[in-house]
Amino acid sequence: MSEDRKYDRVAYYPGCALEGTGHAYNRSTKAVGKALDLKLDEVKNWNCCGAMEVKNIDPKIQTYLSSRVMSIAANEMGHDVVMAPCNGCYHNLKKAEYDLAHDDGSKEVVDRLSTKAGHETYEAGQVETIHALDWIKDGIGEDGLKAKVKNSLQGIKIANYYGCMYTRPRHIFPEKDKGPGSDSTSEPHFMDDLLAAAGAENVDFPLKTACCGGAHTLSDSDISTKLVLNILEAAEAAGADVIATECPTCHTGLEMHQIRAEKRLGRKTTVKILYFTQLLGMALGLSARKVGVQENISDSRGFLKEKGLA
Amino acid sequence: MPIHEQSLIRPENIKTHDKLEIDGIDVSGHWSTFIESRVVTDYNEALEDEIAALPGGEYIHRCWQCGSCTNSCTVNAVNPDFNPRYWIYLIRTGMESELLRDKDIIWQCISCNKCTYACPRDVEPEGVMKATAHWLEKKGHTPKSPSIIFDELFAEQVIARGKIEESSIIRQFFKRTGQPLMQDWLVAMARGLLMKLPVGLMRRMGLAVLFRPRTSGWSKARAALEEYVEECEREQRRALGLGDGKPE
Structure with missing residues (x-):
């Protein structure tokens, strides 16, 4: 069961929508975390992941934007798990993780932009990105949840x-x-x-x-x-x-x-x-x-x- | 390669004659329908390379025309003319004039990625659709689509501030595309919300409009991204043979 407690405290990346139209999702996610005793540390000074739009200008800009969020979680906050409740954020962080591990061109651009922007670059594998679904499903499980209903x-x-x-x-x-x-x-x-x-x-x-x-x-x-x-x-x-x-x-x-x-x-x-x-x-x-x-x-x-x- | 031959049986290519005799044989009327013969001389041999040079188009060469993309396509289910497999075929064979017949709907790909999920050759057709829509715009075949206007507005705000504020994007989008903000359904939605929102939340939303969210210490990232966007733009113009690669 030790494996089950791995999401006790994770980095939390709400993203732009959860501060705007999706505020109810932000509020309910935090409230559920509190009720289940799963701790969330919001990623410091986060930025937009690029949503579904920025990749259409250039996909590597989106890779950089998402990598910066993961870099802060890993290098400035010492987290190895980032939880993103928004499908768009979750998807983009996963996509950046994949591209950085498999595409040298993406890695080169991210390294260059990170250096110019003055923060540590993100290396593939530093964090695991999970969705709010994984967070509750693997963090507390169905039995754990049932006991608290x-x-x-x-x-x-x-x-x-x-x-x-x-x-x-x-x-x-x-x-x-x-x-x-x-x-x-x-x-x-x-x-x-x-x-x-x-x-x-x-x-x-x-x-x-x-x-x-x-x-x-x-x-x-x-x-x-x-x-x-x-x-x-x-x-x-x-x-x-x-x-x-x-x-x-x-x-x-x-x-x-x-x-x-x-x-x-x-x-x-x-x-x-x-x-x-x-x-x-x-x-x-x-x-x-x-x-x-x-x-x-x-x-x-x-x-x-x-x-x-x- | 029979796919594009559907173009031969479009109404304008089908001929029947009221009175026509060839070598003494009467070939008039419906029973002697002709298909207009056609010689294609305007192949654009660079078309596939140009699409492949734009982001998303890189893997178009892998396609073997199985049709899984069109079969799984969300937009195709709504509009049967939206046919990624056919467009990939036209691009790969250089049939530019045929492709241009559909130029006004290619931007409608909604990026659901069902095609990319289904594709057995990892063509990533979703990316090919975006690359093709960009190609059409950059070559001047189509004006900027509402979709790219939205993407540009969004990207501008992210690059400038690090974060976005949705209501300002919505307002600017309607302005740039010349649509009234007072649409019946948006008004109905806003009215429904105002009826039940607590004062505290409304104040918070108002503050977000006045003091738009931004990532602090973003200026260096902004400069790096602006420089990179210019670099991408130059490279793409060069790949499409547009001028000397300098932005307009």
Whole structure:
């Protein structure tokens, strides 16, 4: 069991979205950490990882931006694990790790930019980047979580939505697809496992890793609306009350385009959208307000009250 | 290599004649439909190399046309004309004029990476789509797409400050693309939020707009990144044979 305690104290990289539209995710992640006694040290003076946009100017700029975050965590704070709850941040740190280990050109640019920017360069292997899902799944486990549940999610039907960046492309996630104990890139299940441990009923949801069109949520809104509507309607058809999310871009995209689909296409859906950390937090006995439910665009307060969670 | 031959049966290439006799044989009407013969003389032999010189396009040469990319493509499911396999074929064979027929939709790739996940040859088609969209813009075939305008705004802010502040990006994006900020669905969303947000949170959000987040001690990183962006721009212009490689 000693292995299980490896995420007791990790470096925490919230990223820009968690200070803006995804603030409820930041709040609920910290609250869940506190309730589970998992300590978070925020990366000092962090910068944006490059999100989905900077790589389209030049991928190596994104590699540098992500490497700086890992460099601070490792070289200035002495951490060997960085936890990023945002799929975009998580993905970019993983991608930078892969490129620095496999591509000399990327390493040369990162070394050069780090020297000019006046900080130590990041060497591949200095830190392990994990998602908030790994953090809870491997840090506390389903049994550990079950023991702390005060307010079971029993009777809540959930469609677990993982999005694109948590699983694709496969080569940047070498720890996935390793069978039992690891997550899968084709059928991810860590969120299902955790919410089931908290008492929820997971529905059979075929669009777990479908794309919400997040990269073009504003620049090509019509396609994003269609993609989001697919996800919302599939979740409702599967019998879900709630879509659980693990990414601020997906989450906000689902919420915004749920409204846009109603306004522009006349297609109304009523499925609620909540971060998985909000659901876990409430299961751990935290109030809806503590996990930031009032900050969501999708208003689920009535529903949560009805289910005895708020 | 039959893929591009679909171009031969487009309506404008199909001919029927009301009254036509060849060597004494009547070939009029529907039963004697002709396909316009075509000779391609305008191959751009540099096309594949140019796409490969842009970030993301590096592995296009690996493609063996299995079609896994198009089969898995999120955008293709919405718009069947969005066909990465076909475009990769056209690029590799230098069929520039055929590629240009689809120039206005190539930027719509949403980077879901399903193609890259499915590709058995590690072509990384998502990168090829981005490289092709850049190529179209840099060569002047298309104006800047909303997507690249967004990417540039975002990158400018990250390079300048180290962090981004979402609401200012949204406002600037609507301004640069000439769209009104007061869209029915955005208004509905804002109204819904204002109804239930506590005063404390609204103050915090207001402060983020006034004092935009930034990474402290970022100035040296900023200078290094600005220099690097210029360097990339010069290299790309040189690879595409545009001027002497100096930025415009």
